[in-house]
Amino acid sequence: GAVVSQHPSWVICKSGTSVKIECRSLDFQATTMFWYRQFPKQSLMLMATSNEGSKATYEQGVEKDKFLINHASLTLSTLTVTSAHPEDSSFYICSAATGTGNTDTQYFGPGTRLTVL
Amino acid sequence: QKEVEQNSGPLSVPEGAIASLNCTYSDRGSQSFFWYRQYSGKSPELIMFIYSNGDKEDGRFTAQLNKASQYVSLLIRDSQPSDSATYLCAVNLNTDKLIFGTGTRLQVFP
Numbered sequence: 001g002a003v004v005s006q007h008p009s010w011v012i013c014k015s016g017t018s019v020k021i022e023c024r025s026l027d028f029q030a031t032t033m034f035w036y037r038q039f040p041k042q043s044l045m046l047m048a049t050s051n052e053g054s055k056a057t058y059e060q061g062v063e064k065d066k067f068l069i070n071h072a073s074l075t076l077s078t079l080t081v082t083s084a085h086p087e088d089s090s091f092y093i094c095s096a097a098t099g100t101g102n103t104d105t106q107y108f109g110p111g112t113r114l115t116v117l
Numbered sequence: 118q119k120e121v122e123q124n125s126g127p128l129s130v131p132e133g134a135i136a137s138l139n140c141t142y143s144d145r146g147s148q149s150f151f152w153y154r155q156y157s158g159k160s161p162e163l164i165m166f167i168y169s170n171g172d173k174e175d176g177r178f179t180a181q182l183n184k185a186s187q188y189v190s191l192l193i194r195d196s197q198p199s200d201s202a203t204y205l206c207a208v209n210l211n212t213d214k215l216i217f218g219t220g221t222r223l224q225v226f227p
Contacts, residue, residue: 032213034214034215042219043205043217043218043219043220044161044205044217046214046215049213049214091160093160093161097213104213105151105163105166106151106163106207106215107163108153108160108161108162108163109160110159110160111159111160
C-alpha cells in the first residue's frame with residue numbers, strides 16, 4: 001500500500017518552455033500533497049503544500065507564479081514549472097499524506113529529474 | 118540552530134555490525150518522527166516512524182526516541198552493503214509539514 005507515482009520520471013526541455021509534472025497516489029486518497037526540490041548532494045527542500053480543492057501554500061522564497069500547483073482531486077496533484085530556465089534543473093519529488101494533522105506519514109513518489117537546456 | 122540536525126557522515130561500518138544514526142531536534146512540541154532512506158539518485162523511502170518515547174523495532178531496524186533529550190536515533194542491526202545510503206531524519210512540528218535533516222551518509226563495507 002501507500003504507492004505514489006510521478007510522471008514523467010525525467011524530462012529535458014529548452015529554456016523558456018513549461019513543464020508539467022504529475023503526482024498520483026495510487027492506492028489511497030491524499031488530502032495533502034507536498035512538492036520538494038533537491039539539488040545534487042543537498043537535502044530536500046519543501047516548495048509547497050497542496051491541499052485538495054484549495055490553493056497551495058508556498059514556502060518562503062518559492063515563486064508561486066513560476067511553480068504552479070494544482071490539486072484537483074484526492075489522488076492527483078500537478079506541478080507546472082513555467083518558463084523554465086537552467087537554474088530550475090533539479091530533482092522534483094512529490095509526497096502524499098492521508099488526512100491532515102501531525103501524525104500523518106508522507107509517502108514519496110519516485111521523483112522527476114528536470115534538465116533545462 | 119537548525120531545527121533538525123544530523124551528522125553528515127559518512128558513517129562507515131563493516132558488514133554485520135550495528136549502525137547507529139542520530140538526530141536531534143530543536144522544537145519540544147514535535148509530535149512525530151520519521152526515518153527515511155534515500156539511495157543516490159532516488160527519492161526517499163520510509164523506513165519507520167515513532168511517536169512515543171522508547172524503542173520501536175521493525176526487523177533489523179530500531180528507532181529510539183527520547184523527547185526529554187530531543188533525540189531520535191535509528192539502529193540498523195546486521196548491516197549489509199545494500200544499506201549503504203543516506204538516512205534522513207524528519208520531524209513533524211505539530212503541523213502537516215515535515216522538517217528534514219540534511220541526512221547521514223552510511224557506508225557498509227564488506
